[in-house]
Amino acid sequence: MPMSEYMRDLRNAVGDVLLEVPSASVVIRDDAGRVLLARHSEGNLWVTPGGGIEPLETPADAAVREVWEETGLHVALTRLVGAYGGPEFVVTYGNGDRTSYLMVVFEARVLGGDQRPDGEEILELRWFEEHELDALALTGWMREVLAHALAAGPGAGFRPASWRPPDAQPTAGGRRAW
Secondary structure, three states: OOOOHHHHHHHHHHOOOOEEEEEEEEEEEOOOOOEEEEEEOOOOOEEOOEEEOOOOOOHHHHHHHHHHHHHOEEEEEEEEEEEEOOHHHEEEOOOOOEEEEEEEEEEEEEEEEOOOOOOOOEEEEEEEOHHHHHHOOEOOOHHHHHHHHHOOOOOOEOOOOOOOOOOOEEOHHHOEEO
16 A cells, blocks of 8 residues: 555655654464565565554554555454664655654464555565575564564563663662662
């Protein structure tokens, strides 16, 4: 699906300035443990299906909707993989628009539908085994997300915080005193 009406209106108002955009992405696994990836039209790189969260839409609804629009598959979300953002999540599109994505990533399984790329954003869909992922041309953030998604165990992935208050002084035990 091309740019949403909301994003088109926003871009018309602000131009190509860097925007922070909430998004949802989905790591879809089949019964054999393979991962469904999509070859994106921007950059010809492999990504998980996903996209922007529309105003008043929940991240979960956005994730299920984006998978449907991009792949033709209806999915059930099974786990929160993590929350991601930072310099690696900035995308500069062919038209010059710059977007910094704050990404909520889910894991899911397929409930139904007919697998097919949307032909606009997504050029190809393919299932990959874990050992095949290293050889793929992936976006800068995909390796981190896939590593968290494929890791065993519960819990969501995220990078530890590196920000500290300017006046914080270390104390015994690594805690900060104010």
